[in-house]
Amino acid sequence: MTARRPLLVLATVVVLGGCAWLPYGGPSGRHSVAEAHRAKAELYERDGALRAALDAVKVALTLEPEDAAGRALKARLQARIERDVAEHVQQARAAVARRAYLEARRHYLAALALEPTNTTAFEGLRNDVKEVRFVTHTVRSGESLGSIAQQYYGDRSRSEVIWEINQLPRNPKLAVGASLRVPEIPGVPFLLSPREGGPTEPPRAAPPRDDVAPQIDPLLAEARDSLERREFADALADVDRVLAGNPRHAEGAELKKSILYALGKTRLDEKRYDESYKALTQLARLAPRFEDSGELARQARSGLVQQRYNEGLRLYREEKLEQAIVQWRSVLELDPRHPNARKNIEQAEQILKNLEERSKR
Secondary structure, eight states: OTTHHHHHHHHHHHHHTOOOOOOOOOTHHHHHHHHHHHHHHHHHHHTTOHHHHHHHHHHHHHHOTTOHHHHHHHHHHHHHHHHHHHHHHHHHHHHHHTTOHHHHHHHHHHHHHHOTTOHHHHHHHHHTSOOOOEEEEEOOTTOOHHHHHHHHHSOGGGHHHHHHHTTOOSSOOOOTTOEEEEEOOTTSOOOOOSGGGOOSSOOOOOOOOSSSOOSOOHHHHHHHHHHHTTOHHHHHHHHHHHHHHOTTOHHHHHHHHHHHHHHHHHHHHTTOHHHHHHHHHHHHHHOTTSTTHHHHHHHHHHHHHHHHHHHHHHHHHTTOHHHHHHHHHHHHHHOTTOHHHHHHHHHHHHHHHHHHHHHTO
16 A cells, blocks of 8 residues: 555656647548549550559549549449450350360450459359460560560461460560460461470570569459458468569569558558558558658557557556556657656656565565
8 A cells, every 4th residue: 555655646747747649630641642543543544454443543542432533433444344354255255166265265364354353254264265285485685576476376466365375564575584475376387396395496594584474363363352341461461472472573562562551541540550550661661652651650650659658657557567667668669759758667667666675674
């Protein structure tokens, strides 16, 4: 009982000495970032990149869920994607009926590029398309898709087949050492060297390159879907698996930044400052100037400082001095100049020291 009086005195001191909380800022920052993503989505739509456009507008709506223009754009993109997917699936089935399996494969892949979770296209790709023979070609200096098509098919115009099968970007710039899959086209001569059925010049060993766009990665598709559902842990787990296999995977790296940003922003709005600050700190290591993440990180840090400081006060009132000291020390790790936390630690340690001395008498 002798310790309660000094404890009550200290409680008064630390409550009066509490620092003011810096509240979360207004909506202007969120609005400008949402506008930027919506504008990006419109550019992607005009360029025909519907999936990228939908991903961009979903980020905008994460920031401003009630934005009418963004919701209209999302609905329009979803309708276009649904229509295009249905058309690709129909064309794929027609190609299967003609036994044009490579053409069917191209259409099924195009449908999955627009809607990675489309079960009809996935099942068709797995069950309807017959096995197509491929060779792996290593790009050499001075080569283009046309010259590679000439080498294997004797026809430069067949370069579009190589472009689609490898899911390359528009007007790709081939990097020396990158690997391309060159498929056999039914009914078209496939010009291979007699030795081991390989290309006319055996490919040279080369380190993996990410300059050539890979085929659709189901893990990235799952990560995007998890991000849309705000299942951030699953999204990060999937994208980290992609990056573990290829740390230079550009699309995976960009998606991870978007996930960390959305996680930090969402947890900040929920006042879960610890999770927010961790996500935004991790994002800062990857991209220090990503959107308004620097300002969000400062707000998360201020909220976390106040949260831990108040937790120290609560523990102190319950006479749990050691635990209160732990909280206040964590405050100083985030804000070494915090005057009240340092003062309260000193006073609490003095009380503990006095109690220990009394117990020895």
